Amino acid sequence: MKFKIKMMFFVILIILSSVSVAFGATRFLIQAPGETYNPGSQKSGTPNPQTAGVPFYVTVYSADDITWQLVSTNGTANLSATQSTTFSPNPATLSLTHGSVTTCKQYVQVTFAQSVNGDVRIDIPTSGGILPTSITITSQQIQSFSFATISSPQTAGNNISYTITALRTGGGVVTSFNGTAAITASYTGLTYTVAVGTAQFVNGVATGNVVLYDATEGSQVVTLTCTSTTPSATGSSNTFAVNANTLDRLLIIGPGQQIDPGKNSGNGRINSSTTTSQQTAGTYFYVTVYACDAYWNTVTSASGTVTLSSSDPNFSATPVTTAFSSGKAYIRVTLGTVGTQTLTATHNGTATSNTDNVPVVAGALHHFSFYQNIAANVTAGSNVYLYIVAQDAYNNTVTSFNSAVTIQVLAGGSPIDANNWSLTPTSPTFSSGLIAGTARVRIFQRLVNVTVRVTYSSITGESNIFNVNPAAFNKIILIAPGETYDPGDTTNGGKFGTPSNQTVGNPFSIVVYATDQYGNQITTINDTVRIESTDANALANGVTLPVRINLSGGTGTFNFIFQTSGVQSITVTDETTAVTPGTVNIQVSAATVHHFEIAGISSPQTAGNTTTMVIRALDAYNNLVTNYNGNVWVTSPDTDWSLPYETTIGLSGTNVELVGHRWHVTFTAGTGQKSVNISFYRSMTYTVKLFVSDNELDTPQSNIGHIGYSDPVLINHGSITKMQVIVPGMTARPGTLDGEDGTPMGQIVGQPFYVTVNACDAWWNIIRSGTGSTDTIQLTTNDNTNA
Template identity: 30%
Template sequence: AGQNFSLTIRAQDVGGNDVLFSGPVTLTDNTGTLTPTSVTFSNQAFVTISTARIIKAQSNVVINASGSAKPAQSNSFNVTHAALDHFDVTNTSGGNVGSQVAGTNFAIKIVARDAFANIVTSFNSSVTLTNTTASITPTSSGNFTNGELASLTVNITKTSSADAISVSGGTPTRNGSSNNFAVNAGALADFRIANISSPQIAGVAFPLIVTAVDANENTVTGFTGTVSISVTGGGISPNASGNFINGVWNGSVSISNAGAGRIITVSGSGFNQDSNPFTVNAGVLDHFVIDPPITSPQSAGQNFSVTVRAKDVNNNDVLHNGTVTLTDNTGTLTASSLVFANQAVQTITNARITKAQAGVVITASGSGKAVQSNAFTVNPDLLHHFSITNTSGNPIGSQTAGTPFNIRITAQDQFNNTMTGFVQTVTITDLSSPPINITSGAFSAGVLTSQSITILKARTDNQLTVSGGVPPVNGMSSLFNVNPAALDHFTIDPITDQATSAPFTITLRAMDANENIVTSFIGNVSITDLTGTITPTNSGAFIGGVR
């Protein structure tokens, strides 16, 4: 398979004598992979090609040659596989490996193949196995039989959302990998508590991260229960976790009593787990507040001030040492951290949000404490550009000349926020010659949800440009093709006066209704003239819509 061989086709008369022949001969075979697919005789009795090539391994292969309505068939012969090129790793049915459970056996199939996907039946050795998490057993297979290992039982102990099994073997070494598949955790076997830093401050919340694990220390993402929480030497709040999310409870707790060697214990589903010992010091900080309230509205991309105050349990300002970080529910806030150095109040002036949104809330977090600001609105910045897509918001696909299609245009600021106040019209042009020039309908809340466009001229890599606004701004679509419409008529390039019986050249073109060349037309047309003496009367096949 894949190797060139010689093939000779002879033209013969009814008595088996070689005859001179001119014309094409098509070549096919019963594997469907023979190349080339044709040869051309030019006043020859036989043609020999040395580059015949079949890539599918098969017994009883037969080559068929056909030209001038005369078929011929070769002897049958066998095509064997090529050298080992790679391995396929699948389930035992030859499909994708499905989701698995960590620590649970499952079976795979491994097939040795050549570069053309033929089974290398001569491969009867073993291969080594690895996986993405380096937790597969065994790491070496048994021997293949006729190029296949029909069923190999393996076990993977580590979870992954996109694990894959890789195999290596042969001389020289060849490789192969399975599809990506999930390895999910096994049954709940225990809990783990993340290391707790020491010291902590009495009455001050600090993080407590509890993870549900299986027998192989994988997070049991399906565990959504709760655990009870207790501590040595005093009280803890809360004394029960919330529901785990994806096998993890990422919460916070506070301890009322100071002391050394405190140990937190979590209990649930018949399992108990202790934390590391840590110290709880007396403390004063209770919470933070954001005050004064943040002014509404703000403008996207414009700096504003945020002031954070440290408070005790009775809401008095307290001196504090530590860092407070700011986040928001738009995901676009940038701001300096507020560093308290024996201070009760810290203000920054470079808070900046780039996403326009109502109900924006800033969260200030530090020392295990978090507080939210008042809700406020962030309005878009100035008109910056237009976004041009199809009506689903995706890039514009290929279109047909003369056929209307609809686009969606959105007025946006520099941060891609919709300019809801934009309600004007825009001008739409393209790269065709001559270009379209369309005035759109009026926008509504910054969006023109559907604008009909008709482009008459076929073009590769066309692009729409939208202009509008005061001062004017532009926007461009992705590149897209405008293909010719259906065949409408043929044209003949102008012909000069000709002499009788003297050959001359004509050029025929297949055209759509908009005078675009229909490049997909590869048929033949008949040719006539007013004298009735023109030859030939058939054009032969068009190429790219032209003959």
């Protein structure tokens, strides 16, 4: 048994030593388009030529250079080329696996520069122990695109065949190019091109068809251009003409329209216009009738005649029927009926008829006429309705006139005051050439030889002559200083001007007129009138209101004194005849400052809290003196300390400052009052009042200035906040910043003396009741020997 085992081992050794196993080195391998590589075999095939500027892909492997099996590496390949070339990625890191499959490869995008033409060797040097490799690929540079000759002429709307070849620099076809390129058409004389299709190249050659709908005219020719962006290349065909197709339809082009040829849609006019520009009745214009193919190109060889007709019964044309000349017919047209009229062109052959629309308006505006007279005598203020027609030079109604016009009232040929008449509406507008009673004037002043004039630009018209008579007694008019009596002026109530401002206590005069409703004085009125005012304290002729006076010849005068400032009215009512009373509103100013008022402080207040008060400057009648812009000084005589003086209140706000123990407040003109924030700091067991004066040195006892007081206010202490110790030589001063006055007196060692301890709020007011008023306190000292 042992023998057998040794023999087996021996045999195995012999076998191993008799087999020759070859192992190669690991090398990069590049597989290009056109080549085939299967692991275990060398790659086969020849690299296909590539188009310069067009990206393509190669595959980089790591393989055994004898067995050609893949070798698992994650090596890095640094690619370079003998001519300008870009690689992505570069360097390329090989991927060991792709899913569950061992790949040891990387795809690399390669782009030869567009300038490269000829063989390009791609190299990968040794990297990480992996041996180098290289490959040579031919780069084909496209020099241009070449069109096979396109015959001339071609026909609009028919297929135009093309063959385009991508030519290589140095000659030959760029057989590697299988991309696309845009085809455009350009017409001589035009600044734009027309996109007509895309050429698909196969092995460097593209064939196909394009269609052009726009025919050339005269010497005009077309060029097709083929343009590629990747790579950048271009080329153009020979020039050729495009003829119109066969006669298919007619087209009318009138004023304001343009033909839009070469379209396989639309109506043959730019922007698909269906209407010419507006035309005037009786004024001729020209139209052109075109003989067109199905794409609105002019068929210059068209024969036959065209006849023009219209929906307008007053239509005329010169000529009505005419033959085509080079595919066109020119016709002079006159229309005489207002509205949108149609023109229709008809061929004596097979061409489809065509219709166009023409908006027609009347002739130009020449004048206005009043087609209904105004009555010879008109009562002031009555409605005068206007019936006016806009006419051309031949007295035809210009129905297209729909504009606003200017209306004037004249007396003796001159315009009357604008306030003495009215117009409704203020800017009358014609409708279809008429104002048919939709406008009216009212004249409020007695006048003779009156006319109404209508104007538009420089065009006018004038009514018949008539008179305006006054109306009956209707109202009272008051004339105050600053106003002027103006009969017939209704805008300002029969007068103009603004009542002058009056001052409380100063007398002035008022004039009374008995008038018709438009302010014309009625001299036969001698009625009794009653004088009243919104100022209940006012006086008329020195007597308390109401006061009565008698008019004489429709007028009267009385003196008046206001006692209340503000806007006040005076009203005079006729007690004999029921007419509208007369009223005048007058701005009444207060007199000079007489005293001050402090308002807005409620009671009680808590020491230290802030509230708002208002200081008002008043005249002797308690009117607010709004123009007061002086200074006042505010004190609290009941709470302020003296000897030395020290304030126990605090004021804040604009233009507020503390001067000594008085608070200085400056008014701003325009209001007569000043809002100020106030805080009371000293609590009292009785009510107190604030004192204000415009004299800095004034006191409640001296009264040397204009003074005022607040209502009584009770000031309560706040919550307990701190303790106060008052020793001999010092006194408590509640309501001040430090709460005390004086200097502690010296004491003799061993001799007893008294101190006062106060429980205080934040402003040193003694807490006389409530929390803290009965608390136990502990008194300490820094004298260690104190007993």
